[in-house]
Amino acid sequence: MEGHNVFSVPNATTPYCDILIIGAGLSGVATAYHLLDDNPSPPSIVILETRQVCPGATGRNGGHLMRVHAHIEKVTKEAGPEAAKELSQFQASQVHAMKRVAEKEKLDCDALLTWYLETSVSQPQADEQRKVYENQVENNLDFIGDINYIQPKYVEEISGVKGAKGGLTATALQLWPYKFVTCLLARLIERSSINAQTHTRVTSISQCKDGFSIASTPRGSIRAKKVVYATNGYTSGHLPEFAKKIVPVKVTCSHISTPKGSANPPPHLNHTYGLSYEPLGTRDYLIPRPDGTVICGGARNTTLIEPARAHFETIMQKNFIGWEDSGAHVDYLWTGTDGWPHCGQVPSREKHYILAGYNVAGMPLIFLTAKGIAKMIRDDVPFESTSIPKIFKTTEEHLKKDVTS
Ligand SMILES: Cc1cc2nc3c(=O)[nH]c(=O)nc-3n(C[C@H](O)[C@H](O)[C@H](O)COP(=O)(O)OP(=O)(O)OC[C@H]3O[C@@H](n4cnc5c(N)ncnc54)[C@H](O)[C@@H]3O)c2cc1C
Structure with a gap:
């Protein structure tokens, strides 16, 4: 998807836009959406993307949006x-x-919109899950009204997961992220002042004395009033101060299907799932697609693609009641990289904003984070005037801390 060429021809004056967004994943395209949505004086926006639209983590993820219990517990502590x-x-x-x-x-x-079942097939995991739930009730976290703790004696039956020892449910959303982003960008291009340039890697950004920034690419340069870094794991390429903060991690995802026309098809899964095993912290997630196939991600205990394939190849047969003879197999396997969120104005870089690094769970965070960043830009307000959680604010202090979070 390419818009008209906004780049300079030799000796022409450097072209200009109000807002330059680097990265055409969910962060970049959602920021553009919120900058333009319901805006009577829309700014001119250019999105620059190294590859085709949505080639990074967004285009590779399973499309599961839910409350991440482990993150909430970590933040509570x-x-x-x-x-x-x-x-x-x-x-x-x-x-x-x-x-x-x-x-x-x-x-x-x-x-x-779906029901998400977080199930544990190991007793220590189930005990930990119950403890976390009870802590949350004790702390009066008001989201708890949306969460069911399933009595252990019913978990196997309700979830369909063999030997499940513990389970929680919550409201979740499943979607196809690549389609969400590409369709949303198409809508924006149809109706507004946005220009998306693919195969255009930003190689450097400089800030000029007149307050503008200049982004250089192999196709030429562009001047912008404001710059948004929606560059996920690649952020430190332009902002070296984030090198120890946004650290890419490898994640693997698979698409599992069963033989067509089977006389004994397995039961359709009506919910999305988290599945926790031993050792503590080992977890996969599953999103059944309407056509009966399953997207399954995780396999964080394996770091290479072939061991991950072996893991996913038997996950349905081993864990789900009625899937034992399903012939379920992996037909696609892919990987990608993703770290913790840093959002807001980039410290010491006026008119430069960032939303990047989501610890492999960007889907329940990005869309409204992008709304907050767009509000900062549109209304010229500080981070605190947005609804982005305070813990995501990027600050000098945060950057100096000697931890990767
Ligand atoms: C395999 C996998 C499965 C996942 N499953 C889930 C899931 O089920 N649920 C969930 O919540 N999260 C999941 N995640 C994490 C989620 O996908 C990410 O948190 C989210 O997509 C990040 O979106 P983004 O737009 O910030 O980054 P990206 O989609 O990575 O976009 C960043 C873009 O910036 C571009 N870019 C970088 N540098 C430059 C440059 N210099 N010039 C031009 N362009 C540049 C990149 O090419 C890229 O397209 C998964 C991740 C992976 C890899």
């Missing part, structure tokens, strides 16, 4: 229950905000 409440409400509102925009913009992206 590190920043207290108020911060955890802010994060959990933010994640919950994301589910509904993305569903609404998919409907409003008629995005053909298989968006479906």
Whole structure:
């Protein structure tokens, strides 16, 4: 997808836009959407992307939006229950905000509100899960109203997961992220002042004395009033201060199907799943597609693609009641990289903004984070005037801390 060429011809004056967004994944395209949505004086926006539209983590992920219990627990421990409440409400509102925009913009992206079952097949994991749930009830985290703790004696039957020892349910959204982003960008191009240039890698950004920034690419340069880095794991290429903060991690995902026309098809899974095993922290997630196939991600205990294939090849047969003789097999396997969120104005770089690094769970965070960044740019307001959780604010202090978070 390429718009008209905005780049300079030799000796022409360097072209210009109000806002330059680097990266055409969900972060970049959602920021553009919120900058333009319901805006009577829309800014001129250029998106530059190294490869084709949505080639990074967004185009590779399973499309599962839900509250990440482990993150809420981590934030409760590190920043207290108020911060955890802010994060959990933010994640919950994301589910509904993305569903609404998919409907409003008629995005053909298989968006479906669903019930998410976080199940544990190991007793220590189930005990930990129960402890986390009880802590959250004790801390009066008000999102808890949307969560069911399933009594252990019923978990196997309700979830269909063999030998399940513990389970929680919550509202979730499943969708096809690549389609969501490409359809949304197409809508924006149809109706507004946006120009997307693919195969155009930003090689450097310089800030000029007149307050403008100049981005250089192999196709020429462009001047911009404001710059948004939506560059995920690649951020430190331009902002070296983030090198130890946004650290890419490898994630693997698979598409599993069963033989067509089988006399004994396995039961359709009506929910999305998290599946936790031993050792503690080992977890996969599954999103059944309407056609009966399953997207399964995780395999974080394996770092190479072939061991991950072996893991996914038997996951349905081993774990789901009625799938033993299904012949389920992996027909695609892919990988990608993704770290923790840093959002807001880039410290010491006026008019430069960032939203990047989501610790492999960007889907329940990005859309409304992008809304917050767009608000900062549109209304010229500080981070605190947005609804982005405070723990995501990027600051000098945060950057100087000697930890990767
Ligand atoms: C295999 C896999 C499965 C996942 N599953 C889930 C899931 O089920 N649920 C969930 O919540 N999260 C999941 N995630 C994480 C989620 O996909 C990410 O958090 C999210 O997509 C990040 O979106 P983004 O737009 O910030 O980054 P990206 O989609 O990576 O986009 C960044 C873009 O910036 C471009 N770029 C970088 N540098 C430059 C440059 N110099 N010039 C031009 N362009 C540049 C890149 O090419 C890229 O397209 C998964 C990730 C992977 C890899």
